[in-house]
Amino acid sequence: MQNNANWSRKMTNADPEFFSNLEKMQQPKYLWIGCSDSRVPANQVVDLPPGAVFVHRNIANVVAHSDFNCLSVMQYAVQMLKVQHIIVCGHYGCGGVAAALEDQQLGLIDNWLRHVRDVHHKHFNVLNKKLFPLSEKKKLDLLCELNVIESVKNVCHTTIVQSAWARNQPLSVHGWIYRLNNGIVQDLGVTISSPEDISQVYRTNEEDSNVEMSADEELQLLPSGEEEKVGVADGQK
Ligand SMILES: [Zn+2]
Numbered sequence: 582m583q584n585n586a587n588w589s590r591k592m593t594n595a596d597p598e599f600f601s602n603l604e605k606m607q608q609p610k611y612l613w614i615g616c617s618d619s620r621v622p623a624n625q626v627v628d629l630p631p632g633a634v635f636v637h638r639n640i641a642n643v644v645a646h647s648d649f650n651c652l653s654v655m656q657y658a659v660q661m662l663k664v665q666h667i668i669v670c671g672h673y674g675c676g677g678v679a680a681a682l683e684d685q686q687l688g689l690i691d692n693w694l695r696h697v698r699d700v701h702h703k704h705f706n707v708l709n710k711k712l713f714p715l716s717e718k719k720k721l722d723l724l725c726e727l728n729v730i731e732s733v734k735n736v737c738h739t740t741i742v743q744s745a746w747a748r749n750q751p752l753s754v755h756g757w758i759y760r761l762n763n764g765i766v767q768d769l770g771v772t773i774s775s776p777e778d779i780s781q782v783y784r785t786n787e788e789d790s791n792v793e794m795s796a797d798e799e800l801q802l803l804p805s806g807e808e809e810k811v812g813v814a815d816g817q818k
Contacts, residue, residue, distance in 0.1 A: 610633070613627075614669045624636075665753065671725050675721075675725050700731045704727050708723060746775055746776050756771040
């Protein structure tokens, strides 16, 4: 409580209108979907003040199609606040992702981390190379990256995002990862800004629904090769 009183006084001293302006409305440009980890606070990581970022956080920055909490946050952010960027930000050394790599049961949370286990299963071959096996740390780092990338895709596959694109509302979805030991955010280079960037099977815009798949798009549905493109931040560690 004392911290709060000190902070409120400090902010008011710096700008007497700060809280009265914030009270009137919020116009954030960004929706942040991140991990609940106490070391990755959204506003501080990108050095933005209150009012600048709409935030949803959960363990391991999972975006699941059946999670109405996350979907509701996304809908409000996109339709009402008209954010222009959705940022999925994971972090290296994520405890949730690490737990999903382990064999032991932790209880209720195992049901949530099942989403991360599914990412592991989907990319099993690249994470468990027989010829040049990854160290445990590299494997965890790579799964942290892949988990962000899958969440980015899941955001784009929602009707919320696709309806925004159909309305020509500018909206980009980004995948970032944060490094705990230096505070640096890295862009994973998977930004998606239009339905053309996602697979045909996930496009829900009515105009598209009867379009036949092109050969290129059919090839994109095949699992082979996809694993080789991921891990884009690997070389920069
Ligand atoms: Zn985490």
